[in-house]
Amino acid sequence: MLSGHHYWNLEAYQETQDLVGHYAQFPASKFVATDGDLIPNGQLSDVTGTPMDFRKANSIGRGINGTTSGEFCGTGGCNGIFDPEVPIPRKKDQGGASKVYDDHSCVVIESESLIDAINNPEFGVDQIYGPQRPYNWEATYVFSTLT
Numbered sequence: 082m083l084s085g086h087h088y089w090n091l092e093a094y095q096e097t098q099d100l101v102g103h104y105a106q107f108p109a110s111k112f113v114a115t116d117g118d119l120i121p122n123g124q125l126s127d128v129t130g131t132p133m134d135f136r137k138a139n140s141i142g143r144g145i146n147g148t149t150s151g152e153f154c155g156t157g158g159c160n161g162i163f164d165p166e167v168p169i170p171r172k173k174d175q176g177g178a179s180k181v182y183d184d185h186s187c188v189v190i191e192s193e194s195l196i197d198a199i200n201n202p203e204f205g206v207d208q209i210y211g212p213q214r215p216y217n218w219e220a221t222y223v224f225s226t227l228t
Contacts, residue, residue, distance in 0.1 A: 084193030085220055091188065100188060101142030104227065107135045113196055121197045123204035141188055192220040 091103045112133045114124040128134040132147035171180045198206035210216040 084191050084196075085218075086189060086191050087222075088187050088189050099142060100145065101140055103141050103188070104138040105135050105141050105188070105190075106138040110136065121195070121201075123195065123198070123201055125195075190222070192218065 091100065110128055111125040112128055112131075113121045114126040116122050128136065132144040135144075171177060194208055195204055195206045198204040199208040
């Protein structure tokens with residue numbers, strides 16, 4: 082499976098490191114459900130009434146903690162950027178090694194096919210591409226400020 086896995090620090094390395102004031106909107110009515118171990122199960126669940134509902138602009142920071150109990154990938158054990166035992170230091174021009182990325186200080190938006198479908202043929206998604214079956218994917222990101 083090919084995917085885009087882009088990290089954005091929306092605060093431009095300012096000291097607040099808070100996503101509450103940052104909003105996102107996605108025209109997605111479903112998300113990939115997971116089992117109790119954050120493993121995708123192939124089910125596409127409706128976003129209505131869940132913290133994953135971003136069909137209207139919604140605060141990213143206010144929604145993060147609400148996703149933990151729902152076993153959404155990107156929370157808890159699936160969170161790949163923050164580990165209090167081994168924090169990721171910043172580059173010199175972003176504060177240097179004494180500064181680290183705090184938990185929930187950035188956001189990752191992954192544009193991809195049904196995650197783990199290549200290992201689960203029962204999901205019904207063919208993720209094998211080659212010369213006779215090219216892979217085409219397009220994602221557009223638009224950023225603005227709210228006043």
